[in-house]
Amino acid sequence: MATINKNAVQEMVTILSNKRVGAYHQILLNVGDIVKNCRPGNFVAIRVGGDTSKLILRRAFAISRVSESSQYGGTMELIVAPHGSGSKWLCSQLEGAEIDIVAPLGTAFGIPTEPISALLIGGGYGSAPLFGLADVLKSRGCKVDMLLGASVGSKIYAPMEGKRSVNSLKIYTEDGSMGETGRVTENLLNIVKDRNIDVIYSCGPMAMLSAITALVADTDVIHQCAVEESMACGIGVCMTCVLPVRNEDGSTSMLRSCIDGPVMDGSTVRWDLVGKVPEVSS
CATH class of the missing domain: 2.40.30.10 (Translation factors)
Incomplete structure (x- = not known):
């Protein structure tokens, strides 16, 4: 445990x-x-x-x-x-x-032992932890690109700092008040292909994390995401932050986001069951 x-x-x-x-x-x-x-x-x-x-x-x-x-x-x-x-x-x-x-x-993002091409995707203030991650990745010789998204421009955190922290930055807002109109997932697969992305690191709303996972499901890209669940105690006692995660044998376990996360492999999260009670086989 x-x-x-x-x-x-x-x-x-x-x-x-x-x-x-x-x-x-x-x-x-x-x-x-x-x-x-x-x-x-x-x-x-x-x-x-x-x-x-x-x-x-x-x-x-x-x-x-x-x-x-x-x-x-x-x-x-x-x-x-x-x-x-x-x-x-x-x-x-x-x-x-x-x-x-x-x-x-909680758990941390996995840092590669050799240089890779990384894409950092942040939604709203969820982007904040990605700036420190960018610093670490660049110190390892990685190529780091970033996508930031929010509903409106005022909710994009520190866009100028983002430009200084990474090799390239694209901003998306749903109302078009900053950057391109749309969501960070709009052109994701083309970006992954054009920039030969090896790993996606993401942090933001659960719907965004789920959408990213679905888009890269048929690629070789690894998706590490920091899930956003309410963590009432932060130390694994209260069980309010449990998340359905697929085991190697195909069964589903309810893991605590504050202990087994918040960073998880996006491909293992049962996004279709988030917020629901999964059936447990007898």
């Missing part, structure tokens, strides 16, 4: 900055030596609401990137959309505030 990330620790950390970037908040945390064990695809579980809050469960947030500096030591960047009560509370915290975190959690 899978267990919690062996490097996970619980610590009180300090918010170094909290900046509004488009529709999101870019939050920088001083996390010290925790960064040494963080990998692209890992996430952090944060206690939200304060000591008197009724928000009992932690909230999970993807780690955008980590770095080490002489001024602050280890820092962790989060990109947060202020939607629910927990994320709104986090986005309201000021510089110098201390918060309770558990990190790093």
Whole structure:
């Protein structure tokens, strides 16, 4: 049985900055030596609401990137959309505030041992973890292309940073307010063929991840995706984030996204059963 990330620790950390970037908040945390064990695809579980809050469960947030500096030591960047009560509370915290975190959690993206051609696909603020991944891939000599998509231009996170991070960047918005009109899957197979893509790394809405998996199903392209499931505890206890995954013998198991994921092989996820209760043979 899978267990919690062996490097996970619980610590009180300090918010170094909290900046509004488009529709999101870019939050920088001083996390010290925790960064040494963080990998692209890992996430952090944060206690939200304060000591008197009724928000009992932690909230999970993807780690955008980590770095080490002489001024602050280890820092962790989060990109947060202020939607629910927990994320709104986090986005309201000021510089110098201390918060309770558990990190790093979950599985990470698989990094190749030799140079490959990689395509990174992000939907909305789901693209944030891909920037740190791009840095790692390029350090390994990989050719890295990126597709970013959202419903409107304001929900594309840091497009200029994306251009600096990869070899090429294409942006798609459903309303045509930025980049090309449409979705990131519009011309995917042609892009895969033209650029000789070996691996797709994706992060974003589940419908997008499912569509990418279906499109590359008949190709040799590997699809590693960071699934978006509600992770109420982040440590595999509450079972709210279970996802139907196909086993080697064809049967289906309900795996915990926070322990066995969030990064998974897209071809093994039973996308047709997501949100449903699969039949179990007797």
